[in-house]
Amino acid sequence: MATSSDGNVKYKAITGRLSNYFGFKLTEDGSVLSVGNVCCMTCGKTFAYHGSNTSLMYHLQRAHPVQHQKVLEGSSKKPSVPSSTSSRQIGNFFRPSERPVSVQLQSDINTSLANWIATAGRPISIVEDKGLEQTLRIALQNDSYTLPSRRTTDGVLGKMYDSKLADLKTTVGCSHALAITSDFWTSLGNEAYCGITGHWINADWELSSAVLECRHVVERHFAANVAEVFENFAAVITDNARNMTSAVALTGFPHIPCMAHSLQLSILHGFKVADTDVLFAKCRKVVGHFKHSSANTAELMSCNESESPLNKLQQDVPTHWNSIFIMIQSLLKAKDAIVAYMTKFGKKYSGPKLLDSDWEKISKYSEVLELFCQATVALGGEKYVSCSSVLPLLSALRKHMTVHDDDPGYIARFTAAALDDFQVRVTGMNGVEILRIATALDPRYKTLRCLTPDEKDQTWTVVGNKVSVAVATGQASVVSNDESDTVHEPMKKRLKLMDSDCDTDESIESAGEELARYKCEKKLPDGEDPLLWWKMNEHRFPRLAVLARSVLCVPATSVPCERLFSSAGYIVNKTRSSLDPNTVNMLVCLRDWCR
Secondary structure, rough: OOEEOOOOOOOEEEEOOOOOOOEEEOOOOOOOOOOOOEEEEOOOOEEEOOOHHHHHHHHHHHHHHHHHHHHHHHOOOOOOOOOOOHHHHHHHOOOOOOOOOHHHHHHHHHHHHHHHHHOOOOOOHHHHHHHHHHHHHHHOEEOOOOOOOOOHHHHHHHHHHHHHHHHHHHHHHHOOOOEEEEEEEEEEOEEEEEEEEEEEEEOOOOOOEEEEEHHHHOOOOOOHHHHOOOOOOOEEEEEEHHHHHHHHHHHHOOEEEOHHHHHHHHHHHHHHOOOHHHHHHHHHHHHHHOOOHHHHOOOOOHHHHHHOOOOOOOOOOOOOOHHHHHHHHHHOHHHHHHHHHHHHHHHHHOOOOOOHHHHHHHHHHHHHHHHHHHHHHOOOOOOOHHHHHHHHHHHHHHOOOOOOOOOHHHHHHHHHHHHHHHHHHHHOOOHHHHHHHHHHOOOOOOOOOOHHHHHHHHHHHHHHHHHHHHHHHOOOOOOOHHHHHHHOHHHHHHHHHHOOOOOOOOOOOOOOHHHHHHHOOOOOOOOHHEEEHHHHHHOOHHHHHHHHHHHHHOOOEEEEHHHHHHHHHHOOOOHOOOHHHHHHHHHHHHHHOOO
16 A cells, blocks of 8 residues: 555555556545556556556656666666576576587588688688687687688698599599680789680580689790690680680690680671771760769659669670670660750760661661670570580571661671671681581481581581591490390300301491481470480480580580689789789689589
């Protein structure tokens, strides 16, 4: 029982830490007036009460700060209740330990950190980061844990590199044929590197690839010096640089220039014939006007009346493939906004404006360049067979780009010049035979519709000769793979089978007969995987399967090497431009091998 400050009103105090300040108002007979309302014993204000003290504490803090401070001091001095046995055990479980981590756990963490550094391209110095160390201490619940030193991490990375390299050598050594792509790259530290990637088909008929080396090169990139890099390969794929072309010629290996690079050179040749310099100069000027000024870009955005947001304009880069197509495509998407901008803010633009005839030309070029862009993307893959698609793709481009009577003259000149130049580049290289054989041994294109009748006959003759040579030299087996799965009968029965009058084994099929059977096979649909077909039919065509492994592993472009240098540029950045070349090679290779 409690009374108010003036002694006239009586209250029944609530339970809890606010019992001295709030209570239920009582009637004259001593019963509670309302259990849903409590009153402040100091000022008499009434509050709705359902067991929560939040509004009551807020009232004390605002109206009675002295009482509020007493409540807070009383809560801090309240003695703690002893915890039960189970709660003490849980508390001990989450309490940081002072024991050092075990040797095995430390070794696992060191290996995991090295793998993270290799796959994510992190600097080795990250093991000196205090934030990472604190994060691991919290995760391990161990305040005594320390990160490994840089020397220790270097040692783990070195062992990982040696182990992965040994595994790669074993894998590549078991492959029937190996094709490589190669190119040169200069880092931010002005160090020259030669990147080499390998491509092969494994025993399960899966296309495999790996970085073989990122070699530091000190000598000038003369053809003779470059030739020393290459050893024994089924084919070498490089860009069209003269030193690379001459170097591969010195080795005598089949050379296939990067088909995507060749296609881009042919496109540039077509632009030159069609005289597009003035048109594309206008496009670059318009894009540059908005790219170099955020204020101009904001004004362009304000001119966009469509519901969809306006994408940024893209400037072309001479060294980037399809960059002109990307530039004019971005202009076409923003055409309405650009025309509105020129009408409203035309005085701010001092360059040559795009006329209606220019927009029409841009639209026509965009339609043609889109096909070239699709062809470039199709040739640049390394997860699927690509070399067998080069000749069919060239034939398809000619079919889809046939000049019609209503086509403008500049489009006719451009397509004719680009396709003719690409035709000359493809048929004029010394590795065109590999492309033709790959096309013939790809079940999707075995009809060879992309070749002339003379080229078809010549290709099948070459295939037959190569298979015969492989059988004669022991490179191709004439025994079916099913023999290894056959349960051998007893020796006596086998001897009876040998008592035959025939002196020759007529059951063994000749190479020519096997080739004839393959030519009569039904063509595989375009969307199917040719390697899966060979996996299912290798036992039926054992000789041709060996040759197929040798040619279908060859990539059509040197794009894998370009991807290698993109990864190397991420590792050798501005803050790590002084890395040792051996460390660069180790990190670049591990980033590919550990993925």
